[in-house]
Amino acid sequence: MSRTKILWIVWVLLTLTAGGYAAAVILEGGNRDFLLIGRTTDGHHQIELSCDACHTSAFGGEDDLQKACVNCHGAELKTANDSHPKSKFTNPRNADRVAKLDARYCVTCHREHKPDITNAMAVTMPDDYCFLCHEDIAKDRPSHAGLPFDGCAAAGCHNFHDNRALYEDFLEKHIGADQHLPVQKVALKIWTAPETDAKPAKPLTAAAMDAPSYKAEDPKIVTAWAKTAHAASGVNCSGCHTKRTDPDNGIERPGMAVCAACHKDQQATFVEGKHGMRLREGLFVSAKSSFGLFDATPMTPMTPDAARVPMKADAHGTAIGCETCHGAHGYDAAKAQVDACMGCHDDAHTKAYPDSPHAAAWQVEAQGLAPKGTGVSCATCHLPRVQHKNSYGEERVFVTHNQNDNLRPNEKMVRGVCLDCHGLEFTLDALADPALIANNFKGQPSRHVESIDWVAARLKKRGKAQ
Ligand code: HEC
Ligand code: HEC
Ligand code: HEC
Ligand code: HEC
Ligand code: HEC
Ligand code: HEC
Ligand code: HEC
Ligand code: HEC
Ligand code: HEC
Ligand code: HEC
Known part of the structure; x- marks a missing residue:
């Protein structure tokens, strides 16, 4: 079967599932694991079951995949002052180079589900590919004469994207x-001193521990809290334990969203890295709903048992x-x-x-x-x-x-x-x-x-x- 055809079928199955009993049966209760056509890269393994994060449509091909990559990585490459941005290759002057290697598209070098050809940083190119475009380098730079073809990016001299410390x-x-x-x-x-974006609306005093069901229940909690910058800044029990929109209702175990209300930048960066990437907004994974139907549910937090880097066994269940x-x-x-x-x-x-x-x-x-x-x-x-x-x-x-x-x-x-x-x-x-x-x-x-x-x-x- 051709690639587009496989992708098309997968896509139809996934789309059907919204209202599809039939698809739910085909999908074995909604588990997408078996659809994975090959081990995903270390960068993406945590979100591999969120197929739609990358495959935003079945028919868009390279261009739609490109949009997904740029959506998550565009800002970071821009900050890194990317040495080889797409604009370099849409310039007609470099058309001969694009003919050798189409560097306009991320997937030319970063393919997915291809473990056999995947190197560090999800690069699916052989190490000597710089020479495709820079074979004449020794003409301008005599120091480069006789250097190995695969050495440009391996010896601490150059990177493809981020060269800010190497120029x-x-x-x-x-x-x-x-x-x-x-x-x-x-x-x-x-x-x-560490500063936050936090601007508590009404500074409270330690005396005003006002959250209905959390009034000084546990002296240990109160003592611990009293020593923090939270207490000093008037972030009281109610600061975390009540809903802002509905102050009469308590939150027993405040989650990330509560912290994020005051620490937006910390939360926004947390969900960009491997500790928090599964909590990025809009990432869903299939799961079995109570009716046995296929359902999309938000991703759960990362736990060490699912890691690809070595983890202590007794930490395995800890959600980050x-x-x-x-x-x-x-x-x-x-x-x-x-x-x-x-x-x-x-x-x-x-x-x-x-x-x-x-x-x-x-x-x-x-x-x-x-x-x-x-x-x-x-x-x-x-x-x-x-x-x-x-x-x-x-x-x-x-x-x-x-x-x-x-x-x-x-x-x-x-x-x-x-x-x-x-x-x-x-x-x-x-x-x-x-x-x-x-x-x-x-x-x-x-x-x-x-x-x-x-x-x-x-x-x-x-x-x-x-
Ligand atoms: C992090 C992004 C990402 C995620 C998540 C992802 N894919 Fe892919 N997928 C890709 C890329 C990139 C390609 C193109 C690979 C290439 O050109 O070799 C691809 C290719 C494919 C193909 C085409 C087959 C082929 O040989 O090229 C299928 C089918 C597919 N993916 C299915 C899935 C399914 C099903 C899921 C979820 C279980 C999934 N993918 C999750 C990025 C992703
Ligand atoms: C939903 C957001 C998302 C999408 C879509 C996505 N990525 Fe990623 N990607 C991440 C995160 C998060 C990481 C892990 C953290 C990191 O390494 O920055 C990562 C890691 C990577 C890495 C590996 C970095 C390393 O050091 O190992 C590469 C390369 C990469 N992505 C390229 C791509 C390409 C190419 C696409 C499009 C096919 C893509 N990404 C789509 C979020 C995304
Ligand atoms: C011509 C090959 C090539 C193309 C095209 C390419 N990359 Fe890369 N990418 C690399 C190589 C090589 C590395 C390894 C680190 C380096 O040399 O900069 C890398 C590393 C990365 C990393 C991890 C390291 C970092 O600097 O953040 C990310 C993320 C990434 N690429 C995303 C992308 C995205 C998104 C696109 C498309 C807009 C893209 N790449 C296009 C070759 C390529
Ligand atoms: C698809 C073609 C292509 C590939 C592959 C490629 N480059 Fe380039 N590179 C260019 C173009 C185009 C320029 C713009 C300057 C020029 O015309 O030489 C450039 C510029 C550079 C520069 C000058 C720095 C700058 O910011 O302008 C360096 C250094 C460089 N490349 C190193 C590398 C290394 C190392 C690799 C492999 C990791 C690589 N290139 C792979 C096409 C490519
Ligand atoms: C806040 C300051 C600080 C930062 C940041 C820092 N270092 Fe150090 N580094 C030190 C000090 C202090 C020593 C101990 C020097 C000594 O004992 O003579 C040291 C020692 C070292 C040594 C061992 C030298 C020896 O002879 O034993 C290496 C290697 C090193 N640093 C590398 C790095 C690298 C690489 C980074 C960045 C990833 C880094 N350091 C970041 C302060 C720093
Ligand atoms: C900065 C936010 C924050 C503030 C301020 C705060 N809490 Fe909490 N509280 C939490 C979080 C987060 C949890 C859930 C911890 C967990 O799930 O392990 C929690 C849990 C609790 C629990 C349940 C603990 C358990 O182990 O069952 C009690 C009781 C509690 N808090 C009382 C208080 C009291 C009393 C105050 C004021 C002195 C207070 N909290 C102030 C964030 C806060
Ligand atoms: C109502 C706003 C608010 C909420 C909700 C909140 N914080 Fe804070 N947080 C603050 C303020 C204000 C400071 C003190 C900032 C300063 O000193 O510059 C602070 C400081 C901190 C510090 C630094 C502590 C220190 O002693 O230096 C940490 C860590 C922190 N918060 C984590 C959290 C976590 C985790 C949550 C969620 C459980 C949370 N915060 C919820 C407002 C809040
Ligand atoms: C992997 C461990 C880790 C996790 C998870 C973590 N933090 Fe932190 N955080 C730290 C460390 C370490 C520091 C202090 C670093 C320092 O003092 O240089 C810190 C500092 C802070 C500070 C005070 C410094 C500042 O930036 O103003 C705040 C606020 C904070 N974290 C909020 C959060 C929030 C909100 C979350 C959840 C989205 C979170 N942290 C999750 C490790 C973590
Ligand atoms: C609750 C367990 C836990 C704690 C605490 C924790 N980590 Fe992690 N860390 C993980 C997991 C799980 C991953 C994801 C690994 C993966 O996807 O293979 C990770 C990923 C990382 C990575 C990226 C590894 C890679 O190859 O891309 C670094 C770096 C890292 N952690 C450093 C830290 C630092 C520094 C701290 C303390 C400030 C910390 N971690 C605290 C569990 C934890
Ligand atoms: C002086 C700076 C420095 C200190 C201190 C440091 N690291 Fe690292 N860490 C690095 C560098 C550099 C790398 C390698 C990145 C690469 O080349 O892949 C790294 C890699 C890692 C990785 C990824 C390993 C992998 O196989 O992918 C983890 C996880 C990590 N560090 C955790 C920690 C923890 C936990 C601590 C404290 C106990 C710590 N590091 C202390 C600089 C540091």
């Missing part, structure tokens, strides 16, 4: 600064929500930044963290023996603080909750994290060294990224020529 002028700007770092030279990033890392009533920075993470994650890199120089610096800071910002926790690298304009148009610092935002390719971590404390050459070398990542950065890099030397040589030559 020549960026390298030039950072040559030589603090390559081998003595502790004293750590540059401090001075942050203002806001209160997983933050207590519902108490706030513990050590728990949020390290302990919670280590309670679930179980890979070599995570397990090596407590023994790393970064963890040592974090301990010293936690004991109050070093200034704030000198330590490095899991969150320093994976949930970094970023500056942005909040929804009220004010410049704010907040904690991004999308831990995939700077994860891959790992040079994304250079500008927003490592350069706060290390030199560029040292950082690029460290990130190009898989063994160093596996032991959570204990020791000096054993790899060297040469591009910075080429830039230095060019600078020298230019200096001589003047």
Whole structure:
């Protein structure tokens, strides 16, 4: 059967299900698992049963798939200053290159359900494809003569999309600064206190614990709450435990939507990464309704048992929500930044963290023996603080909750994290060294990224020529 034909049949089945008893029977009670035509990529496995997230129609083909990709990833590629945006390839000047490889479409390089040809970051191209378009590079750049065809993006020199930490002028700007770092030279990033978008309508006092059924029932809860920024800001029991639209009705276990009413940016970034992606609005999965009919239900939160990266067995059932890392009533920075993470994650890199120089610096800071910002926790690298304009148009610092935002390719971590404390050459070398990542950065890099030397040589030559 042809591809379009399979897709068409699948689509008809799925569409019929809205009112379709027949389809429900065919679909074995509404479980779509058996429809999956091949293992999905690591980036999308969590949402693989939300077929319609990508297949917005059966007939649109590439163009409709493209819209879905851009809908979820467009903003991120734009922020990354994508080096190869579609506009480069709709330019008639580059028509010869498009004829070799149609880089206008995401699916040319990122196919789905094709495990046999899928490499890291869901790339379904052989590693030497840069040469299809840049085979003449050595003419302009003698330094590139004789380099291996598959080396452009593998050696810490280039990426296809995000080259913000790798551009020549960026390298030039950072040559030589603090390559081998003595502790004293750590540059401090001075942050203002964490601020939120929250604007509680009416500041309440601790005395006014007013939620009908939650009045000081449990002294432990009250004590924990009283120590938090919530209590200090007048976010009372009722702030979370009553419906805003219906204050007389209590909410026994407030969920993400309650937190999101005051912490919009944290929630919006949370649902973009792998912790929260299943809670993104509009994602549905099939399930059996009470009548045995096929039904669409919103996705449930991610749990560690469904992960593709190693997880601790005793964490398997824990659904990830806001209160997983933050207590519902108490706030513990050590728990949020390290302990919670280590309670679930179980890979070599995570397990090596407590023994790393970064963890040592974090301990010293936690004991109050070093200034704030000198330590490095899991969150320093994976949930970094970023500056942005909040929804009220004010410049704010907040904690991004999308831990995939700077994860891959790992040079994304250079500008927003490592350069706060290390030199560029040292950082690029460290990130190009898989063994160093596996032991959570204990020791000096054993790899060297040469591009910075080429830039230095060019600078020298230019200096001589003047
Ligand atoms: C994250 C996006 C995404 C999700 C979710 C997704 N697909 Fe796909 N699917 C794709 C892409 C991209 C292609 C095109 C692959 C290619 O060109 O090789 C595709 C191709 C297909 C094809 C065509 C067969 C082929 O060999 O190309 C079928 C059938 C299909 N998908 C069914 C499904 C079903 C059923 C689901 C849900 C159970 C699903 N897909 C979920 C992205 C997705
Ligand atoms: C419903 C939103 C959604 C849609 C639609 C979607 N993606 Fe994704 N994609 C995600 C999320 C969430 C992740 C995981 C987090 C991350 O890596 O940024 C991801 C991961 C990826 C990754 C892997 C990143 C990595 O580091 O492993 C690639 C590549 C990618 N998507 C490309 C595509 C392409 C191409 C399409 C269209 C066929 C597409 N996506 C459709 C949400 C989406
Ligand atoms: C010519 C091949 C090619 C095309 C076309 C392409 N990509 Fe990629 N993509 C890559 C490669 C290679 C990587 C690995 C990281 C890198 O080199 O930038 C990647 C990585 C990614 C990532 C994860 C890393 C990151 O920088 O965020 C996402 C998300 C992504 N691509 C989305 C898309 C989307 C969406 C489109 C279409 C608008 C697209 N890609 C088109 C080759 C391609
Ligand atoms: C489908 C063709 C195509 C492929 C494949 C391709 N490029 Fe390009 N690349 C272009 C075009 C077009 C430009 C625009 C400048 C030019 O005309 O050379 C460009 C520009 C660049 C630049 C200049 C930086 C900039 O922002 O202008 C670099 C560096 C680069 N590509 C590296 C790569 C690497 C590394 C790969 C493989 C991961 C790759 N390219 C794959 C077509 C391609
Ligand atoms: C920042 C939001 C927030 C505030 C403020 C808050 N709660 Fe809660 N509360 C929650 C969440 C979230 C849960 C659900 C926790 C869970 O599901 O594990 C919860 C659960 C509870 C429970 C049920 C606990 C259980 O384990 O059965 C009680 C009782 C409670 N809260 C009382 C209070 C009291 C009393 C106050 C005021 C002193 C208060 N809460 C203030 C968010 C809040
Ligand atoms: C009615 C508004 C409101 C709601 C609802 C709310 N918060 Fe807050 N939250 C605030 C305010 C105000 C602050 C203090 C901001 C500041 O100090 O800049 C805060 C601070 C925080 C902090 C930082 C704590 C600290 O001590 O530094 C965390 C973490 C937090 N909230 C998580 C949550 C979670 C999780 C939920 C949902 C269970 C939630 N909040 C619900 C308003 C709210
Ligand atoms: C994976 C663990 C994790 C989850 C899940 C999580 N957070 Fe956080 N959050 C953190 C960490 C770690 C920090 C503090 C980082 C720091 O101090 O640098 C933080 C800080 C915060 C802060 C205070 C800093 C700021 O940005 O203003 C708020 C508010 C907050 N989180 C809200 C939320 C909300 C709302 C959710 C659910 C949508 C949530 N968090 C889910 C780990 C988490
Ligand atoms: C309740 C368990 C749990 C907690 C707590 C937790 N995680 Fe995760 N984490 C997960 C799961 C599940 C995934 C998704 C893995 C997958 O899809 O394969 C994930 C994904 C990730 C990823 C992306 C991995 C990848 O390959 O794309 C990173 C990075 C990460 N977590 C870091 C952290 C950090 C840092 C903390 C603490 C601030 C933390 N996690 C807390 C369960 C947890
Ligand atoms: C100094 C920064 C830094 C610190 C500290 C750090 N990480 Fe990482 N982490 C990275 C980098 C860089 C990667 C690799 C990204 C890549 O190349 O794929 C990574 C990868 C990961 C992954 C993905 C692993 C995989 O196989 O896909 C997880 C999960 C993770 N880290 C969790 C944690 C946890 C949990 C902690 C704290 C115990 C932590 N990290 C501490 C920088 C850091
Ligand atoms: C807040 C500051 C800070 C940030 C951010 C930071 N580091 Fe570090 N790093 C340190 C400190 C402090 C040490 C310990 C130095 C010492 O003991 O001499 C260190 C040590 C290291 C070492 C070990 C050096 C050795 O000889 O043992 C490596 C490798 C390293 N960092 C890489 C990175 C990378 C890669 C990043 C970004 C992903 C990063 N660091 C982010 C402060 C930081």
